[in-house]
Amino acid sequence: MSKKNKPTNQKQMSFIEKARRAQIVECAIETIAEVGYTQASLGEIAKRAKISKGVISYHFANKEELLEQVAIEYYMAWHSYIAPRIETQKSPKEMLRVYIESNLTFVDENRQHVFAVIELLSNKITADGKLQFASDHDEAVLLPIENILTLGMQEGIFREFTKPSARVMALTIRNAIDGFTIELMRKPHLDVQEYTRELVTIFDISTKK
Amino acid sequence: MSKKNKPTNQKQMSFIEKARRAQIVECAIETIAEVGYTQASLGEIAKRAKISKGVISYHFANKEELLEQVAIEYYMAWHSYIAPRIETQKSPKEMLRVYIESNLTFVDENRQHVFAVIELLSNKITADGKLQFASDHDEAVLLPIENILTLGMQEGIFREFTKPSARVMALTIRNAIDGFTIELMRKPHLDVQEYTRELVTIFDISTKK
Amino acid sequence: MSKKNKPTNQKQMSFIEKARRAQIVECAIETIAEVGYTQASLGEIAKRAKISKGVISYHFANKEELLEQVAIEYYMAWHSYIAPRIETQKSPKEMLRVYIESNLTFVDENRQHVFAVIELLSNKITADGKLQFASDHDEAVLLPIENILTLGMQEGIFREFTKPSARVMALTIRNAIDGFTIELMRKPHLDVQEYTRELVTIFDISTKK
Amino acid sequence: MSKKNKPTNQKQMSFIEKARRAQIVECAIETIAEVGYTQASLGEIAKRAKISKGVISYHFANKEELLEQVAIEYYMAWHSYIAPRIETQKSPKEMLRVYIESNLTFVDENRQHVFAVIELLSNKITADGKLQFASDHDEAVLLPIENILTLGMQEGIFREFTKPSARVMALTIRNAIDGFTIELMRKPHLDVQEYTRELVTIFDISTKK
DNA sequence: GATGAATGAGCCTTCATTCAT
DNA sequence: TATGAATGAAGGCTCATTCAT
Incomplete structure (x- = not known):
């Protein structure tokens, strides 16, 4: 359905990878809950996570994958x-x-x-x-x-x-x-x-x- | 709260004004129902209403007022x-x-x-x-x-x-x-x-x- | 091939529309010729045309349509x-x-x-x-x-x-x-x-x- | 011209260094030939070489040096x-x-x-x-x-x-x-x-x- | 009143590059 | 040496809004 192969396979993820993904998911939850879906841009999520916007793109193929998670x-x-x-x-x-x-x-x-x-x-x-x-x-x-x-x-x-x-x-x-x-x-x-x-x-x- | 005075006062509206607003609201309903809130841009609504995007802004202080209506x-x-x-x-x-x-x-x-x-x-x-x-x-x-x-x-x-x-x-x-x-x-x-x-x-x- | 209908139909274009498109195409030519394809971003083209980046998007469905022109x-x-x-x-x-x-x-x-x-x-x-x-x-x-x-x-x-x-x-x-x-x-x-x-x-x- | 000293001087290179550079250059050739210049990002080259992106940066001062090679x-x-x-x-x-x-x-x-x-x-x-x-x-x-x-x-x-x-x-x-x-x-x-x-x-x- | 044109901010994404380990 | 992680700039594009005509 999506162009890229989603590396959903969790076994392959390093510890730090998992931790970062978890942290980002956590912040996404926080952000969506607080400002709503529409305002929850990757930029906003990144800001709250105090990381660069690129980090999210690094760990998730795209916004959709993050939300799915x-x-x-x-x-x-x-x-x-x-x-x-x-x-x-x-x-x-x-x-x-x-x-x-x-x-x-x-x-x-x-x-x-x-x-x-x-x-x-x-x-x-x-x-x-x-x-x-x-x-x-x-x-x-x-x-x-x-x-x-x-x-x-x-x-x-x-x-x-x-x-x-x-x-x-x-x-x-x-x-x-x-x-x-x-x-x-x-x-x-x-x-x-x-x-x-x-x-x-x-x-x-x-x-x- | 908004910059412009909202002419919510319906008494002041001319007939044509009311008609236009009604038409736009109608199209907004159609659009939102069919493509969803996120995709329902003013452009999309205007397209379906076969009017220019500017018309909407002319009759409604902003998108919010339209949605409110x-x-x-x-x-x-x-x-x-x-x-x-x-x-x-x-x-x-x-x-x-x-x-x-x-x-x-x-x-x-x-x-x-x-x-x-x-x-x-x-x-x-x-x-x-x-x-x-x-x-x-x-x-x-x-x-x-x-x-x-x-x-x-x-x-x-x-x-x-x-x-x-x-x-x-x-x-x-x-x-x-x-x-x-x-x-x-x-x-x-x-x-x-x-x-x-x-x-x-x-x-x-x-x-x- | 593309999602949107290209309004290539020149008859429908207003005079000003044609003029703007021509101007933008002209600037695109200039830009590509001077800085090369890779560096010729919409931003660069807009800068040289002294217009906002959005104007290009307004007159052309996307970058490809501009280059095609x-x-x-x-x-x-x-x-x-x-x-x-x-x-x-x-x-x-x-x-x-x-x-x-x-x-x-x-x-x-x-x-x-x-x-x-x-x-x-x-x-x-x-x-x-x-x-x-x-x-x-x-x-x-x-x-x-x-x-x-x-x-x-x-x-x-x-x-x-x-x-x-x-x-x-x-x-x-x-x-x-x-x-x-x-x-x-x-x-x-x-x-x-x-x-x-x-x-x-x-x-x-x-x-x- | 570039920030780093280019170790173009081949005498100084170790055997392994030369081998790695050769391998990377080889993969760069493959990649460019197959997907074209524009799509040939360091990431893409690294992926095909089955190495990390950083390796390329480690062995070449920058992308330009690689292409030059x-x-x-x-x-x-x-x-x-x-x-x-x-x-x-x-x-x-x-x-x-x-x-x-x-x-x-x-x-x-x-x-x-x-x-x-x-x-x-x-x-x-x-x-x-x-x-x-x-x-x-x-x-x-x-x-x-x-x-x-x-x-x-x-x-x-x-x-x-x-x-x-x-x-x-x-x-x-x-x-x-x-x-x-x-x-x-x-x-x-x-x-x-x-x-x-x-x-x-x-x-x-x-x-x- | 109505329109097309223009704006500028914001969005998601890609990518060369840097760096700690 | 090599790597994964992170960065930040830039890119194309969308859109609510403004404005001259």
């Missing part, structure tokens, strides 16, 4: 935070609760990174080709919820869901989480625990048999 | 579509149903405009100063839902809501609608009626006493 | 200078003489433009895609000579030429002219008339029966 | 190929024939190196200071031809040549050879032997008494 690292962090917490739950009801709780906690504890990715995704909705990424992202994020819903239904704990209605339910849960994130961007002092409790309640009620 | 017109159209439909309902339960239904219908019937505003808001979340607008927007949009919830609670039809929990509920409903919009951008052939029914069900259940 | 204008000037002079000759021998003479005179009288195009072609030999142009250029330039040779042979004035040997002869004549141009770049005080006489003699002798 | 080695190879072949000829007529033949053979057998130098010279015609090199090159290359012409004239085998007319003749021969090279770059399957025969014929005729 921001998203990839986010997704990995998210997944490794959420997945184990859900897996240790026994009932689908508990799984759903933990899914909501751990997502909101994750957002709360990784505000900048999450904000940055929100910005990224927002700005890629219509951009050629990269719609793919946003779309992939969404499927990956939706699937676990749908699985929980299906499971709960099979176990007779949740109400009946057809396939489409499970999807709407999943989307609604996901939108509640993402919407919370945006609300948190606007109002950093939001009472996260309260919000979490409320969401758990709402979706506990609305999935109940 | 897109949002304002959206909000007015939205409000005049939604408000009367809700007002004719008697029970809060019906109000809520109609709120959801009419919002989704409005989105479905005004896709371009809604998509454009989604793009706009997405890209303005963090931008300096304009956080205000998005925020105002949200308050205006949230209030009616909160009112419905409060009313339903007072009438003993809805379950108990504290002030914060009413807000979370309202936000969740709003997020469901906005999230639906984004889903519709990605999948234009979505079954809107089915989605609507599901949402109504979800929030009917989750507000029930 | 330099080449096109050169070829048109060359053709309208050479063609009529040859056509008025009766014998192939005279045609050949006039071809050589008028080419060298043209070079002498349009030094900068010719130098610029030499630079252009030199730097496009290997560049992807644009090899085409250089190649087209060459065919267009070689054909008239081959025609003269063929004619002279048919009239029994020139010695026998097979098709390949006519081509080698044509190339040799063309190379002599282009080589003279380069020599003139290095030694501006070259005695052009003497050089012309000598070339005429050489190719008069070497085509004779 | 490419030219120097070319000239040496050329000279040691051509000179002995001419010297063994007795008559000027044969010398001229052999000059042309051996030049074309040399080009044919050293395509990459010759193409590279053509690229180099093309791009250095106007570049500051380096005009010198191209010029020196030319004198060195022209002189042998002029000597042959003078000799042939003195022996009464060639027609009369004044000093300037001998120079034009020499240039024309040289241009024929260089022009052939460029033609060969464009059309690698050119029949070199045929081309050679034709050139020999042309210049045999045009120098004859």
Whole structure:
């Protein structure tokens, strides 16, 4: 898809290379979260990282690769935070609760990174080709919820869901989480625990048999 | 805040002035919806409007004012579509149903405009100063839902809501609608009626006493 | 081949548009001739034209279109200078003489433009895609000579030429002219008339029966 | 002229130093011949040589010195190929024939190196200071031809040549050879032997008494 | 009122060169 | 010696904005 071979192969990277990339990704996150996608130029990122603009180009094939890395690292962090917490739950009801709780906690504890990715995704909705990424992202994020819903239904704990209605339910849960994130961007002092409790309640009620 | 006096005062505008502004706003909506916020340069908008780039600058103090107008017109159209439909309902339960239904219908019937505003808001979340607008927007949009919830609670039809929990509920409903919009951008052939029914069900259940 | 539609259609251009383009092309010629292809950046060209860099981008889709225009204008000037002079000759021998003479005179009288195009072609030999142009250029330039040779042979004035040997002869004549141009770049005080006489003699002798 | 002392003095170079320089020069030739002067960055050369970019800077004061070396080695190879072949000829007529033949053979057998130098010279015609090199090159290359012409004239085998007319003749021969090279770059399957025969014929005729 | 023309800042990227290790 | 890392200048290009006509 891109002209150059992306040396995504992490094994080949030296320690210092990895460190620099990590640092730059970190600053990119910071910058995007603070000034927004549109204003987050390589120059701005470099300035905040106190490095020359060229350094970024040296470590990343282009801006896109950098942004992709921001998203990839986010997704990995998210997944490794959420997945184990859900897996240790026994009932689908508990799984759903933990899914909501751990997502909101994750957002709360990784505000900048999450904000940055929100910005990224927002700005890629219509951009050629990269719609793919946003779309992939969404499927990956939706699937676990749908699985929980299906499971709960099979176990007779949740109400009946057809396939489409499970999807709407999943989307609604996901939108509640993402919407919370945006609300948190606007109002950093939001009472996260309260919000979490409320969401758990709402979706506990609305999935109940 | 801006160098020029914004002639927001609509009374002073000649007929032709209003017509031109309307035409430009229309084209801006089209452009943003089709190519996305980032690609929607004044040049691109002008090209689609088959007018010179300068015309836009002539009628709008700057790009921001144009985009603001897109949002304002959206909000007015939205409000005049939604408000009367809700007002004719008697029970809060019906109000809520109609709120959801009419919002989704409005989105479905005004896709371009809604998509454009989604793009706009997405890209303005963090931008300096304009956080205000998005925020105002949200308050205006949230209030009616909160009112419905409060009313339903007072009438003993809805379950108990504290002030914060009413807000979370309202936000969740709003997020469901906005999230639906984004889903519709990605999948234009979505079954809107089915989605609507599901949402109504979800929030009917989750507000029930 | 390029993403944008080139508005090469000259009819659509306003007078001022044409004038500006002409001025910019003129400055591009000057710049390329004086500092060479590699150093002839848009910035340098703009500086010499005493205009902003953006003006060039405003009038030409990209650098390539500008350079192409330099080449096109050169070829048109060359053709309208050479063609009529040859056509008025009766014998192939005279045609050949006039071809050589008028080419060298043209070079002498349009030094900068010719130098610029030499630079252009030199730097496009290997560049992807644009090899085409250089190649087209060459065919267009070689054909008239081959025609003269063929004619002279048919009239029994020139010695026998097979098709390949006519081509080698044509190339040799063309190379002599282009080589003279380069020599003139290095030694501006070259005695052009003497050089012309000598070339005429050489190719008069070497085509004779 | 350059900041660093150029260690042109070959005596001082260690064996390994010489080997590295040779390897780099070799790769530079390859690169320039294949991708052209403009695309032949130090990075590209280093990549093909499978060495780090810094190595080149370590062994050559700057890019210019490297390119110069490419030219120097070319000239040496050329000279040691051509000179002995001419010297063994007795008559000027044969010398001229052999000059042309051996030049074309040399080009044919050293395509990459010759193409590279053509690229180099093309791009250095106007570049500051380096005009010198191209010029020196030319004198060195022209002189042998002029000597042959003078000799042939003195022996009464060639027609009369004044000093300037001998120079034009020499240039024309040289241009024929260089022009052939460029033609060969464009059309690698050119029949070199045929081309050679034709050139020999042309210049045999045009120098004859 | 409207336009085409012009501007200048900013963007991403490439690259020769320098330097610590 | 060799390397990877870093730099900073320059390049082509886009774009919101200004302005004379």
